Amino acid sequence: METPTPDPHSGAVLDGRYVLGERLRSDASGSAYAAHDRATGTTVVVTVLHPWLVGDAPAVHAFRGRAQHLEAVSHPGLARFLDHGRDGDRVYAVNEYLRGEPLAEVLDGAFPVHEPHRALTVIASVLEALDAAHAQGIVHGALTPDRVVVGDDGRAGITGFPLLFDAAEDEAPDTRTDVRAVGLLLHALITGEPADPGEARPLRPSALVDSLPPDLDMLVANATDPNPRYRPRDAGQYLTLVEQVMRSLSRPLEEGGADTTRPIPIAAAELPAPRRRPLRRRVPVLAAAVLLVAALFATGWALFPREPEATLPDLAGVAAEEAEARLESLGLGLVVRFRDTYHDTVEPGGVAGSEPGPGAVLAEGDAVMLALSVGPRHADVPDVVGDTENEARDLLREAGFTRIDVVQEHSAEQLPGTVLATEPAAGREGDREDPVVIRVSEGVIVPSLDGMTQEEAVDALTRVGLTAVVVEQHHETVEPGGVSAQNPEPGSILPEEGEVSVTVSTGPEPEEEPSESPSETPSEESGGDRDEESEDGDGDGHNDGHGGGQGGGWDDHSCSAPAWSPGTTYEEGERVSHNGREYESRWWNQDNEPDSGTLWGPWSDRGRC
Template sequence: MESPTPSPPTGSTLHGRVLVGARVGGDGSVSVHDGHDTVADEPVTVTLLAPDLVADPAAVHAFLGRAQTLAGLRSPGLVRVLGDGRDGDHVYVVTASTRGEPLGEVLGGGDQGLRYGPHTALTIVADVLEALRTAHDEGLVHGGLAPDDVVLAADNRVTVTGFRLLGTEDLTPRTDVRAVGALLHSLLTGDLRVEEGEPLRPSATVPGLPPDLDMLVSNATEPNPRYRPRDAGQYLTLVEQVLRSLPRPRTEGGDVTQPIPVVDAEALAAGGSPARGEGTPPWRRLPVLVGAGAVVLALCVAGWALVPGDAAELPDLTGFSPEMAEVELAALDMELTFAYEDAYSEDVDPGEVAATEPTAGTELEGGEAILLSLSVGPRHVEVPDVVGGTENDARTLLREAGFTEVEVVQEHSAEETPGTVLSSVPEVGEDGDREEEVTLHVSEGVIVPTLVGMAQAEATEALGGLGLTVSVVEAPSESVAEGAVSGQDPEPGTILPEDGAVTLTVSTGPEVVEEETEDAEDGGTAEGGSGEDGDQAAPGGSCSGSAWDAGTIYDEGDRVHYEGRVYEARWWIQGFPPDLGGEWGAWSDQGPC
């Protein structure tokens, strides 16, 4: 007998609230649809598990489990999960609709392909990495980042969408790093056809790009994953360092924070000047290199440098901003070309010209190349006070001081909270070489193991072997055998001090519900009744039935009590307390018990 064909999802309504619209994407495991929240009256996006996988409990568990993990992430750069669950034949995730334009459409919008300038390309990538760092810190990998998964809004906000909900078990954060490196290559070159193989180098497509950009892209797209940055956080540190070393572009009106626009790559390489768009978002407009007033001023003061004939002396550009240095060179009217490199400097502020090659006063010839060295500050700087703070805070302070290579060594410490920085090499207050690695010694503590399902004696012995103290509470459980651990606090993976405590919830088996006894022959109320009409006891009394258990898997319709209230599961759920989620949550509040 043939299995019935599932009804098309388009036009369906999930839980009487979300109307499923036309399909807009997906793969063999999921389909993505436009949707509309009829209660909030706003557009949403609906991702549905493929019909042939809905009958696979493992696939449903993995799909909803990743959706619930994604829902717990808090980052302005991540798409917001509104709800998930199962309604009949449909297993779904509902996410907020993102306003803006996918990068894939932006970069493909020109006749020859479009690209961004280095500053804006790195700014976009930094925002993407900041969002992915939040996910990586929680053990979640995107799994398939592409230009269409990065949405740019008119206010320059970057949103990462399209997290893969199945098939990511064997992927690591380095998979996402490779995808971001390929994205940076596409932003800089306009080439969306990025294939696996040798490390990518954008300067091979767009000559003249700073060498640091080649370094960023090639490191991230290295075929061997072990040689890539380990996660989004480490790659973000490198990107921020290069971003700080680049000259900041100026726009009309002098707003130096305005991003460089999307420009036509081939026209730019040919020396052309792309036209400025009208009515386009800020990140698609072409800014002027410097304001007209600055150009006039520079041309006036540059007159002293002109020498009769075809030669001129290179002026002293030390301390100039990159933009003003370019204007000075253009004023010589000798068709000079110029390039940039980073240089340490004790005297010149970061971002300003520290030196030139050739040196100031050199007689120039037409068409000569000028190398401008931009200061990144001194090479040796004082190591900030990181001892006593958290590892994440220490990394931030070191990054702000200019240290980009940080190694962490974990050590046991009975005195300090896990994750506390115990010491650093070089020590706090010493001058450190920014080219060298800073080593942080961090209190490791004890990692709490997974204990649910173990016998009480076995779990107690395991915790005792780790030096942790144990307390036990008992509670009924429908799914865990009597005498076995049905819950634990804190949860697995938590780092505790060596003398930390763990509370085990041990199952007493299924809860026994006493049958009601009839009164004498007068047909009175059952024991515990509250009057002649047989009404239930007033709310606020003791709760009967099953207490919520973090280790139990609940199906639609299952009821539990939690903190004095009764909740009913709307769909499959595990590990999420009933008081979380509100109207979009998996639990429906049935009132006090």
């Protein structure tokens, strides 16, 4: 019988706080684990970057950057991101553990999926949560039934945000990607059947469920259209459509509240036939009844005034905050929602229109949709050639272009990350619904030289167009001739023929020989040590005046940097002394001994004290 391969992370403790347990899932980001947070005593989810990506500096940067962005998003329906960091060779992020039933299990029959209102309630809560993320410029990108959790109240929560996306994908996911994913969820909830994500036509649940209201078909078909251009722009816009359909559908009867009322049958034969009065005798009675009804109507009108009403003012061109204040001043408790729209004349942020339109009569609690201008649909592409990729992104966003595709190209003339060209070209008019392609100089990615000899390292750098600068230095654990360090680190990007410093081990430090002359005084011995240290040339300015003591031994007290202490937290750039050598922290770390022998660990060996 085969023995299953043990999980490389399960049971590990990150930074002395997060105890990793069962693996929940894996994706392009890494593996997610249920974990125990010792500091709070709660269950959390910890996503650990794949080991083969830890040496990929751009991947680590993207992973930690997205985790940091997600920490800024807060909504009851989103699993909050709580922390991120690095513990040795493990890069990780921590998010809240949402309790409830995964939608994937709900679809197996634990939920009455064929009731449209209940399905729409789940979908509306998913969209409310997604709307909060989309408002911060963050997409989920991998929303599936196993990443949606349904609580006891029937509302849904979203978890499983990927921290990296598969580079093999044709296009980066955007808000319309999330909308299609929600459409697939709605189709599954209505029909009870999982939808095919690769379907090339808009999905219509009426093909599987008879007598389905056409509005539901419209909701699913609009969201699952293969062409993103025809889908709702984002979660907020789709939520508006869902809520409209929810209001248009008649609500189902409450559970256990079936209408058992029946009209009481009356046999006409058992009732005596009414006698008719002569017309002349009925006229006074009818006139009196009319007067009585009129009096009662007038009295009732006075005693029971009509519900408050107001007319919707014309808010065109008014800023969103002012428009909302004006509607609030009507005193009707209106539900005000917003959606984005292009407009050629109204300044961004101003009201371009409303639903219903100006002059409509509003009653208490009515909903008003305000269309806010995001400026014209077409704009001139700014000139970003020669700028860095980040600078180009900022300028394009300021011009209104939010869809930006990056194509990396080799360039011997430009530094890595420099924009070489754009499509459309600078000064040309671009459609803000279409992506702007920026071509960026890729440079050369520095390979990992871990475990190589000097000859192998020089050859590896030469083959990718980089220049090796060899530096020799003693090392306690790396064999002579082996690479003990490199600068810059693996994954960094350099221009072609850029230099990489390769530190090659010359073996451990030689032990100092005892003094041959017994007449030498300790001060003379100390002086000799200082001379040797000066001749070695590997000091960093901290060696003067710190002799090795009798017997040639070294200890932490001969270093100017504070001694390393277990349990102490060290930030990036801090220096410590340990076993006669000085180390500098590459990143935040704790309980990582400096001379552990890990080549790419959190400590950089700065030489003897």
